[in-house]
Amino acid sequence: MSKIRVRFAPSPTGSLHVGNARTALFNWLFARHDGGIFVLRIEDTDVERSEARFETQLLEALHWFGLDWDEGPDKGGPFGPYRQSERLEIYARHTTHLIDGSHAYFCFCSAEQLEEERQADLKAGRQPKYSGRCRKLLRVEAARRITAGEPASIRLKIQDSAFSWHDLVHGPTTISSEVIGDPILVRSDGHPAYNYAVVVDDHLMEISHVIRGDDHISNTPRQLAVYQAFGWEPPQFAHLSTILGPDRARLSKRHGATSLAEFREKRILPQALRNYLLLLGWSHPDGKTEKLSLEEMISQFSLDRVNKSPASFDMAKLEWLNWEYLASGDLDHEGQLQVFREGFDGFLTSKNYLKQGETVKAVGLVDAMLGIFLDSKGRTGFEDLARFVFDYDARAVAQGAETREVAEGEISRAILKAFIPKITGENEVTYEKFRQAAKSVQQETGKKGRELFHPIRVAVTGAVSGPELEKLIPIFEEGAKLSLARPVKNTAERLREFAAAAGL
Secondary structure, three states: OOOOEEEEOOOOOOOOEHHHHHHHHHHHHHHHHOOOEEEEOEOOOOOOOOOHHHHHHHHHHHHHHOOOOOEEOOOEOOOOOOEHHHOHHHHHHHHHHHHHOOOEEEEOOOHHHHHHHHHHHHHOOOOOOOOOOOOOOOHHHHHHHHHOOOOOEEEEOOOOOEEEEEEOOOEEEEEEHHHOOOOEEEOOOOOEOHHHHHHHHHHHOOOOEEEEEHHHHHHHHHHHHHHHHHOOOOOEEEEEOOEEOOOOOEOOHHHOOOEHHHHHHOOOOHHHHHHHHHHOOEOOOOOOOOOOOHHHHHHHOOHHHEOOOOEEOOHHHHHHHHHHHHOOOOOOHHHHHHHHHHHHHHHHHHOOOOOOOHHHHOHHHHHHHHHHHHHOOOOOOHHHHHHHHHOOOHHHHHHOOOOHHHHHOHHHHHHHHHHHHHHHOOOOOOHHHHHHHHHHHHHHHOOOHHHHHHHHHHHHHOOOOOOOHHHHHHHHHHHHHOOOOOOOOOHHHHHHHHHHHHOO
């Protein structure tokens, strides 16, 4: 097996989780970096949970994610079929070989008997494992019981006392056979167990490296035992760290979006998600580069840069990367606007800034806000924009830790006392009128630059920094004209409220 061959082998039992997507990405990058082969294999022997619609969703999600494969169920290849459900005859043939070679045996233990053994081990403080009750059963007796229709599974005889391998992420690893017992190869319903089918498939498909999550480390000794029984050379193993949520628990739905489909619905770009998942457990050789093109990912990727410590999923970091990609010009303007409009609509309704249907009449307002977002290259996020437009609270501004000095400072108060009356008498404030009023105050007070505009900014926006007033003021004015469930206050209304709250 001189050529690198890796595989991604999902089960079609649900949506593609980001943990599995990262596994697929690392396999794909490893293959592409070295000119190897990336195989997609569908592990669908769990007949109760596997569904064709989930396989379709998996393929669509991987395509959206930007990954392609050289061999797979939709493309074929020299080692097909690429669905385990279509390889049952292959597993049966290899099972017969193991039984004939006395490497495997029939087990007639019932579920009740196995549970009794398990409880006895737990009560005695032992690691639960199969006792080997049927291991010494004569072949002729087993054949008689099979002929009589008695259900039986097939188990592998474990020979070694320990299994060791050099993990390409975790280094030298050893697990005692005492904790695994004789594992089931084929269940009593005739379907192969995961740890059996995967070995047969990986060997026959000439997989050179198995790159997967570290939740599979405990499966590795069982698989090495199967390789040993057949006399096959095992592939090299690399087990990737677990992805954790912000609370350091394993990432799950309670942490928010976890599937590719959910991130797609949130208008996260596949480029950004690929980039972010790469950084979860891998670092650039220079130790600082965070945004990488696909070509850079391929050229720089290596398993020796993979960290064995668990990685924490940071939604804010992903959103930052998403803004970087969206604002970088990789999409044309119309493409950016469409992605943002849909994403911003969803955000505004989810946060109750706009009700369902209101975004239709507020499309001009939303597009104006998006214009600010794009110009700021993501530095002003959706949450900040919504707060600037919808959440003005004069009392909070006058009493806020960062903004209180404007309400209390002698110079600030003098500027605002001169400025506010020039604005509050206007029915509609254009930025030109706003500038003229500020220029007039400059002449009256002799103040200019930040000393002049900082108190005006705070009084109007409620924040010490943010987008340019030239862009915000038209939004305040247009938003105030809309009849929304959560009204937008125009410039004059904001200043009147601030004057009252600050006692000006």
